[in-house]
Amino acid sequence: MTGHGSRTITDVDVVVCSPGRSYVTLRLGTADGLVGWGDATLNGRELAVVAYLRDHVAPLLLGKDSSRIGDLWQYLYRGPYWRRGPVTMAAISSVDQALWDIQGKAAGMPVFQLLGGRARERLMTYPHASGHTVEDAIASIAAKLEEGYAAVRVQASVPGLPSTYGIHVGDSRDHAYEPAHTDLPDEEAWNTPLYLDFVPKLMKAVRDELGYGFNLLHDGHHRLTPTEAAWLGKELEPQRLFWLEDVTPAEDQSAFSLIKAHTTTPLAVGEVFNSIWDCQQLVTNRWIDYIRCATTHTGGITHMKRILDLADLYGVRSGCHGPSDVSPVGMAANIHLGFAVPNFGVQEFMGYPDAAAEVFTTSYRLVSGHLEIDDTVPGLGVEVDVEAAERFPYDRKYLPVNRRLDGSMHDW
Ligand code: CS2
Ligand code: MG
Numbered sequence: 001m002t003g004h005g006s007r008t009i010t011d012v013d014v015v016v017c018s019p020g021r022s023y024v025t026l027r028l029g030t031a032d033g034l035v036g037w038g039d040a041t042l043n044g045r046e047l048a049v050v051a052y053l054r055d056h057v058a059p060l061l062l063g064k065d066s067s068r069i070g071d072l073w074q075y076l077y078r079g080p081y082w083r084r085g086p087v088t089m090a091a092i093s094s095v096d097q098a099l100w101d102i103q104g105k106a107a108g109m110p111v112f113q114l115l116g117g118r119a120r121e122r123l124m125t126y127p128h129a130s131g132h133t134v135e136d137a138i139a140s141i142a143a144k145l146e147e148g149y150a151a152v153r154v155q156a157s158v159p160g161l162p163s164t165y166g167i168h169v170g171d172s173r174d175h176a177y178e179p180a181h182t183d184l185p186d187e188e189a190w191n192t193p194l195y196l197d198f199v200p201k202l203m204k205a206v207r208d209e210l211g212y213g214f215n216l217l218h219d220g221h222h223r224l225t226p227t228e229a230a231w232l233g234k235e236l237e238p239q240r241l242f243w244l245e246d247v248t249p250a251e252d253q254s255a256f257s258l259i260k261a262h263t264t265t266p267l268a269v270g271e272v273f274n275s276i277w278d279c280q281q282l283v284t285n286r287w288i289d290y291i292r293c294a295t296t297h298t299g300g301i302t303h304m305k306r307i308l309d310l311a312d313l314y315g316v317r318s319g320c321h322g323p324s325d326v327s328p329v330g331m332a333a334n335i336h337l338g339f340a341v342p343n344f345g346v347q348e349f350m351g352y353p354d355a356a357a358e359v360f361t362t363s364y365r366l367v368s369g370h371l372e373i374d375d376t377v378p379g380l381g382v383e384v385d386v387e388a389a390e391r392f393p394y395d396r397k398y399l400p401v402n403r404r405l406d407g408s409m410h411d412w
Pocket of ligand 1: 399
């Protein structure tokens with residue numbers, strides 16, 4: 001639908017910057033001067049989404065009515081013949097977020113008000129704790145609990161492997177810590193027996209030392225077979241985890257039927273999903289407990305709301321992906337949903353490099369390990385300083401790849 005009114009989209013820009021991490025941010029402007037921001041960051045493949053937006057989406061948006069959020073979503077999803085996939089869906093997500101941002105600004109309301117209004121005072125948040133030894137990992141969790149967090153994810157170096165993904169170097173508040181992001185992919189080594197031997201010992205030591213008064217999480221990064229995952233879930237039952245994440249690659253959704261049949265450890269998955277169809281069997285068969293999709297990669301607020309509504313019918317709660325490679329704009333979209341939906345579970349919040357704060361300012365803030373939001377700021381509440389962004393030109397980085405000890409490729 002072409003728009004002729006004040007809400008007509010008159011300009012479309014894509015801002016690419018790397019203030020410590022790389023971010024792709026869509027800017028939509030309307031005839032009446034409103035500006036909406038959307039996150040289109042696809043870690044390690046950023047420029048593919050930039051091209052999709054600039055070359056194929058921007059021409060379609062100019063002249064459209066920005067208030068028709070649902071119809072524009074359908075237009076971008078059904079229109080191009082080719083559906084889904086991370087590049088397409090990250091692009092659609094950013095348009096959708098920017099349109100909700102504009103809608104909120106036009107209404108003078110924060111987006112969560114448009115989604116049904118505040119359902120809770122603050123969001124439980126989990127950070128990453130890690131260590132090269134069990135003792136270091138426990139100290140890292142203890143420091144997070146001291147800060148007020150009620151939930152903590154823990155990873156530790158697997159003895160016998162030269163390196164383990166997700167372990168911080170230096171101060172864990174230094175978000176340059178993911179040593180993983182390099183000019184060409186690092187090669188990491190993987191060995192399942194060593195991992196399966198270690199993780200139950202790690203989790204038992206954590207509970208023995210720190211007790212059961214907080215929510216404990218662990219991420220498997222898609223590295224086990226369904227049978228191995230079922231064994232690990234059973235083994236960890238005495239440690240009463242909040243969740244065990246990404247135990248196996250989830251292209252094969254039915255693999256989770258086997259895992260779920262064998263363990264009461266709650267399961268979370270979905271950070272690499274990009275549509276409701278990736279979640280459908282997992283949710284409707286009750287094979288998972290938490291759905292991890294991020295608003296940035298799963299079609300924006302419009303589509304995430306549908307996923308979370310479907311999930312709620314089956315007792316599945318949200319646990320939106322929130323690493324530092326989802327930008328503060330995408331994080332805000334997760335947070336507005338989190339404040340409004342009935343089935344909020346937890347919000348991952350890994351934090352951002354200090355330089356990111358020069359580019360993005362937010363109306364949400366972290367207070368004692370929980371997220372709060374300012375009721376008075378309309379839209380998504382994130383402003384982007386484009387001049388500051390220019391000080392941080394795009395810097396291509398890769399995640400590591402993962403090889404078994406015999407040299408063959410393993411899952412991420
Ligand atoms: C991780 C991420 O946050 C998580 O749960 O799995 O750190 C992930 O490795 C990165 O987002 C990859 O882009
Ligand atoms: Mg993960």
